[in-house]
Amino acid sequence: MQLLIPYAFVAEEPGCAQAVATLQLPVLERLLRRLTLTHTEDLSPHSLTPPHERALARAIGVQARDGMIPWAALELARCGIDPGTAGWAWVTPAHWQIGTDRIQMTDPAALQLPEDESRALMQAMAPWFAQDGIELQFDTPQRWLARGAALADLPSASLDRVIGVDLGPWMPATAALRRLQNEMQMLLYTHPVNDARSARGLQAVNSFWISGSGALEAGAPAQPMPRIAGALRSAALLGDWSHWAQAWQQVDQEACQELATVLDGGATGELVLCSDRATLHFKPTAGSWRERLQRRFSRASLKDFIGPS
Numbered sequence: 583m584q585l586l587i588p589y590a591f592v593a594e595e596p597g598c599a600q601a602v603a604t605l606q607l608p609v610l611e612r613l614l615r616r617l618t619l620t621h622t623e624d625l626s627p628h629s630l631t632p633p634h635e636r637a638l639a640r641a642i643g644v645q646a647r648d649g650m651i652p653w654a655a656l657e658l659a660r661c662g663i664d665p666g667t668a669g670w671a672w673v674t675p676a677h678w679q680i681g682t683d684r685i686q687m688t689d690p691a692a693l694q695l696p697e698d699e700s701r702a703l704m705q706a707m708a709p710w711f712a713q714d715g716i717e718l719q720f721d722t723p724q725r726w727l728a729r730g731a732a733l734a735d736l737p738s739a740s741l742d743r744v745i746g747v748d749l750g751p752w753m754p755a756t757a758a759l760r761r762l763q764n765e766m767q768m769l770l771y772t773h774p775v776n777d778a779r780s781a782r783g784l785q786a787v788n789s790f791w792i793s794g795s796g797a798l799e800a801g802a803p804a805q806p807m808p809r810i811a812g813a814l815r816s817a818a819l820l821g822d823w824s825h826w827a828q829a830w831q832q833v834d835q836e837a838c839q840e841l842a843t844v845l846d847g848g849a850t851g852e853l854v855l856c857s858d859r860a861t862l863h864f865k866p867t868a869g870s871w872r873e874r875l876q877r878r879f880s881r882a883s884l885k886d887f888i889g890p891s
Contacts, residue, residue, distance in 0.1 A: 583844045583851045584641055584808035585837055588634035589818035589826075590855040590884065593627075597823040602885045605827055609838040613853055614882035616845065617864035624860045628751070630739040634856035638810070641854075643803040649737030652796030654727055659802035669734030671795035673711075673718060673726045674741060675703055677785040678767075684748040689819060690741070693785060695723045699775045703787055706773060710765055714758055732758065734797040741793050745819050754792060763789055808854070811837035818858075855887065862887055 592598045625633050630649030639651045646652065654672045655665040675695060679686045700723035708718045716730035736759075739752040754760055767789055770776060776786040811833045817826035844851045845866070853864040 585841045586808045586854045587811045588856045589814040591857040593859045601823040601827040607834040609834045618867040620865045622862050632742050633861040637861045641808045643805045650796045652798045653794030655798035669797050671728045671733045671792050673728045674791045675787045676791050678789045689745050697723045733795045736795040738793045738795040
């Protein structure tokens with residue numbers, strides 16, 4: 583079992599550091615005492631792919647350039663659909679808050695977009711995408727599939743990189759897609775779905791985001807998916823450190839306990855902790871009985887490994 587925990591810590595966030603200082607995570611601490619930090623990987627804060635997505639890709643045997651992990655194509659393959667070698671991506675309906683000096687995107691999940699509204703918006707936008715050789719297909723209300731040659735070699739920023747920050751540095755690299763975003767903002771401004779949402783006091787869907795782009799050239803990976811403990815994500819993206827700490831308690835008692843049980847049973851287990859900038863890999867390592875005993879009774883906590891810089 584490999585346990586992957588995204589947003590185990592967020593760098594340079596005083597609120598996160600304060601929360602970590604008082605966290606009581608007994609199961610995680612037991613794991614950290616019996617496992618060894620084997621290697622770390624640091625990423626630039628400007629990387630399109632966050633550390634947990636890179637770690638997940640490597641866990642399933644996918645190697646790709648920054649922003650080019652073909653998540654959309656991989657999801658099709660996992661569902662038994664052959665994506666071929668075409669370029670695929672996810673298109674996420676979104677709300678952009680446009681200010682005088684910056685544009686921010688709220689968490690698309692907060693839109694709570696129902697299927698009928700999502701399908702109506704996609705149908706309105708599809709002809710414009712088609713003009714650029716991109717076919718839209720409905721997947722879920724919060725996420726559509728896109729297929730087109732322009733997506734095969736397109737680096738795209740993960741949603742986790744762009745929620746709640748200035749979108750300027752993360753915009754698509756191609757002029758055609760930036761133009762398409764501008765066109766969709768004008769189209770959506772007067773769309774009946776948004777009129778109805780405004781009447782109900784809901785945020786409008788006034789743009790979209792492309793992520794998970796690329797082509798799956800080597801076929802579906804055969805490696806199993808790790809156990810992903812995703813409960814920390816929402817609170818971390820919102821900067822809500824009180825709820826983040828509460829979510830850590832849940833992760834500790836559930837996912838961390840699962841890994842501890844696996845190790846207690848004599849099976850192989852690994853722990854991967856990801857911050858917004860780094861990945862830490864912990865594995866069982868060989869050693870004398872004295873070394874193992876010393877680790878078992880030594881003190882280890884989250885702040886010992888992912889503390890403020």
